[in-house]
Amino acid sequence: MKPPRFRYYAPHSLEEALAVLAEMADEAKPLAGGQSLIPMLNMRLARPSLLIDLNGLHELSGIELDNGALVVRAMTRHRAVERSPLVAEHTPLLAEAIRWVGHLPIRTRGTVGGSVAHADPAAELPGVLMALDGTVQLTSRRGQRLVPAEDFFIDLLTTAAEPDELVTEVRFPSLPSRTGTAWLEVARRHGDYALVGVGAVVSLAEDFTTVTEARLSFIGVGGRPVRARLAEAALRGQPVAAETWRAAAATVRGEIDPAGDIHASAEYRRYVAGVLAERALALAAERAREGARQ
Ligand SMILES: Cc1cc2nc3c(=O)[nH]c(=O)nc-3n(C[C@H](O)[C@H](O)[C@H](O)COP(=O)(O)OP(=O)(O)OC[C@H]3O[C@@H](n4cnc5c(N)ncnc54)[C@H](O)[C@@H]3O)c2cc1C
Known part of the structure; x- marks a missing residue:
């Protein structure tokens, strides 16, 4: 499909872009890489009457x-x-x-x-x-x-x-010392949007045996990225051990509320979120140790 008609404007400075946007905010859309906006125009899911192309604004790179x-x-x-x-x-x-x-x-x-x-x-x-x-x-x-x-x-x-x-x-922001991170996800094919993804951040105590802080951020399980706050709170002060990650996975499954769609059922997403959380926490903890050894 072809997009609806629109006007195109390529400002030469951020100031110029902001001035046009201030005037036309209800009708205009900024154009960045176009990888989401152009398909949305073609499918007529977006109908801005003006595109403000940000690609010439080198101060934004x-x-x-x-x-x-x-x-x-x-x-x-x-x-x-x-x-x-x-x-x-x-x-x-x-x-x-x-x-x-x-x-x-x-x-x-x-x-x-x-x-x-x-x-x-x-x-x-x-x-x-x-x-x-x-x-x-x-x-x-x-x-x-x-x-x-x-x-x-x-x-x-x-x-x-x-x-x-x-x-x-x-x-x-920067992370404290003795902190490791890991990103894991499951998608149907390489390059597809994730069915479920997770970012884990694990900080360890000085002797590396205890979790001082942990964060879990999920994608694909809600209308926005979701932090598993209950699991994070439960992880604080726990030993660095496989059982700790397994228990966190169970808490995650209890606290998230994913929806099912044509790509995956809610149950599948809930299950996978637990599996990914368990693996990502273990990997992040291992990296926290390795980072400190380097
Ligand atoms: C086949 C395919 C697979 C993809 N898979 C993934 C994936 O797995 N994971 C993933 O994260 N993304 C994926 N994408 C999307 C890709 O990452 C896009 O680049 C991204 O979503 C939008 O960035 P863009 O620069 O292309 O923005 P655009 O498409 O130009 O704009 C997207 C929206 O943001 C607005 N916008 C852009 N820049 C600004 C700004 N600076 N300020 C305010 N509003 C702005 C636009 O007006 C528009 O509404 C995929 C895209 C395609 C086509």
């Missing part, structure tokens, strides 16, 4: 460290994140998860800001942002604000961003 946090600007391509030594060193959970995003051509065009703004509940980036208690920077002509991931993702394709706001960067 780049990856850097700021006060210990990894900052990824909105127009940074998935592929740039995947290949960044800074991301691999500072935020390995992001480096691991991004490889699961679609196929290489999609990652070459798709952007970090686009993924976050699009807010697909099975997308990896929102799941990573939730796992790491990251924040989203929103910018409009009215100013700038930082929104914690927990408040940013509201529901299926729905975020806290106002129509005149652009996602301009996302921030991933």
